Amino acid sequence: MTCPIESFLQLDYHLYTNPIPETFAPSHFISDNLREELQKRSESSHTIPSMPYHVPEELQGYHSLVPLEPITPERRKFVSWFSTVYRATSINDGAAYVLRRIENFRLTNHAAFGMIESWSRIRHPNIVRVREAFTTRAFNDSSLVVCYDYHPDSQSLMELYFRSMSPSILHGQLSAPLGRIPEATLWTYIIQIANAIRAAHEAGLAVRMIDPAKILLTGKNRLRINACGIVDVLLYDTRQDAGLAQQDDLVMFGRLVIALCCGSITALNALPKALEVMSRVYSAEIKTLALYLISKPAPHKTIAQIMELIGTNRLAREMDEMQIANDRLETELMSELENGRLVRLLCKFGFINERPEFAREPRWSETGDRYIIKLFRDYVFHQVDENGNPVVNLSHVLTCLNKLDCGSDERVMLVSRDEQSCLVVSYKEVKACIESAFRSVSAVSVQK
Numbered sequence: 358m359t360c361p362i363e364s365f366l367q368l369d370y371h372l373y374t375n376p377i378p379e380t381f382a383p384s385h386f387i388s389d390n391l392r393e394e395l396q397k398r399s400e401s402s403h404t405i406p407s408m409p410y411h412v413p414e415e416l417q418g419y420h421s422l423v424p425l426e427p428i429t430p431e432r433r434k435f436v437s438w439f440s441t442v443y444r445a446t447s448i449n450d451g452a453a454y455v456l457r458r459i460e461n462f463r464l465t466n467h468a469a470f471g472m473i474e475s476w477s478r479i480r481h482p483n484i485v486r487v488r489e490a491f492t493t494r495a496f497n498d499s500s501l502v503v504c505y506d507y508h509p510d511s512q513s514l515m516e517l518y519f520r521s522m523s524p525s526i527l528h529g530q531l532s533a534p535l536g537r538i539p540e541a542t543l544w545t546y547i548i549q550i551a552n553a554i555r556a557a558h559e560a561g562l563a564v565r566m567i568d569p570a571k572i573l574l575t576g577k578n579r580l581r582i583n584a585c586g587i588v589d590v591l592l593y594d595t596r597q598d599a600g601l602a603q604q605d606d607l608v609m610f611g612r613l614v615i616a617l618c619c620g621s622i623t624a625l626n627a628l629p630k631a632l633e634v635m636s637r638v639y640s641a642e643i644k645t646l647a648l649y650l651i652s653k654p655a656p657h658k659t660i661a662q663i664m665e666l667i668g669t670n671r672l673a674r675e676m677d678e679m680q681i682a683n684d685r686l687e688t689e690l691m692s693e694l695e696n697g698r699l700v701r702l703l704c705k706f707g708f709i710n711e712r713p714e715f716a717r718e719p720r721w722s723e724t725g726d727r728y729i730i731k732l733f734r735d736y737v738f739h740q741v742d743e744n745g746n747p748v749v750n751l752s753h754v755l756t757c758l759n760k761l762d763c764g765s766d767e768r769v770m771l772v773s774r775d776e777q778s779c780l781v782v783s784y785k786e787v788k789a790c791i792e793s794a795f796r797s798v799s800a801v802s803v804q805k
């Protein structure tokens with residue numbers, strides 16, 4: 358989770374959708390699940406821990422720094438240094454980013470930042486984008502800071518699959534894995550990680566850290582390798598040949614696959630037992646792939662070959678799933694597109710109806726175009742039943758607004774509240790009235 362500090366305020370997401378009128382057709386709006394997911398992301402981007410924390414007010418063009426993890430005594434080291442991750446807002450574009458600070462790190466060779474530049478040129482859907490790096494004394498030490506894209510409400514594979522487990526499982530006593538990852542999901546993960554490694558290797562880089570704590574799940578089954586480039590800077594002086602480091606990537610990848618299959622990060626310490634668990638639970642192909650990944654380096658052992666081992670069938674299936682997910686999102690987007698259009702129409706209504714400046718001039722709203730708009734507003738929103746009770750029918754409202762927006766020739770009978778006047782007009786005519794009334798309001802308005 359991006360905000361693991363427990364005392365954060367929790368929102369009840371369903372308050373946004375309840376109560377749902379009986380006539381409410383859910384297909385008019387994005388699904389509750391997607392709304393909840395997006396709402397959580399938005400909330401994560403704004404939450405701050407309630408416990409006190411000390412951060413510089415401004416840091417090389419970033420402000421509003423917020424730690425994304427509690428600073429506890431049992432912190433793990435990042436290579437040989439302690440690190441802290443902050444969310445921060447950029448002064449340049451107002452967007453949120455992640456700043457990973459390596460504490461007490463003294464940069465001896467400025468050329469090391471060349472590696473960050475190389476990483477920043479990689480734009481890949483399975484790699485958290487690297488933005489820039491700098492050193493700073495703003496934390497009262499010499500710190501290295503690397504800036505990454507921020508993925509709100511993401512969770513690392515470590516948090517998702519390993520941290521909630523009992524210490525015996527974390528420390529290698531393998532039993533049937535708790536919360537076993539379905540094989541289809543595992544293949545999705547394998548393909549995405551392999552794809553990220555492929556992008557890095559093709560650019561002549563090595564990922565150097567394929568660790569469950571540094572792989573983020575940023576959406577449903579969507580992985581991104583995080584914290585790229587830092588190890589290149591930290592170990593710049595003792596850097597390894599890129600080819601050897603790339604071979605190491607494949608071994609780390611194999612270890613990760615075994616850990617995910619067995620539900621233990623130390624599964625490799627008892628390899629025969631781990632392989633037995635894998636054979637029991639997963640297909641032979643996963644075991645073959647994992648064994649090949651952890652095998653000794655060889656000239657032909659490359660990420661391209663791993664892709665071949667994964668097989669075109671699986672890659673094609675993954676592509677199908679991605680396109681289906683894309684279609685689903687486009688459909689959801691379409692319904693919100695309609696809503697955006699309708700909100701603009703409603704705003705126009707709001708600007709025109711019951712303007713207090715014209716209150717002393719009833720002719721403004723009681724004659725011509727404006728009168729039609731007033732009656733139409735009543736027709737859309739203020740319907741009553743035979744007993745005079747309000748009718749709240751969202752479908753009626755949406756249908757009318759859609760017909761209005763497209764200027765349909767369909768006619769509608771508008772009746773005044775005192776039932777003394779009655780007009781038959783087309784939606785097209787009402788639309789023209791709204792346009793003209795809106796134009797006359799905006800002509801005398803002070804544009805902001």
Ligand SMILES: Nc1ncnc2c1ncn2[C@@H]1O[C@H](COP(=O)(O)OP(=O)(O)OP(=O)(O)O)[C@@H](O)[C@H]1O
Binds near residue numbers: 426583
């Ligand atoms: N780019 C990012 N976008 C959103 N959240 C992130 C990003 N990078 C890290 N985080 C979140 O910040 C927190 C700390 O990240 P970090 O990589 O230090 O993980 P960690 O679990 O503390 O690992 P370690 O034990 O190795 O320190 C995690 O909750 C992680 O999900």
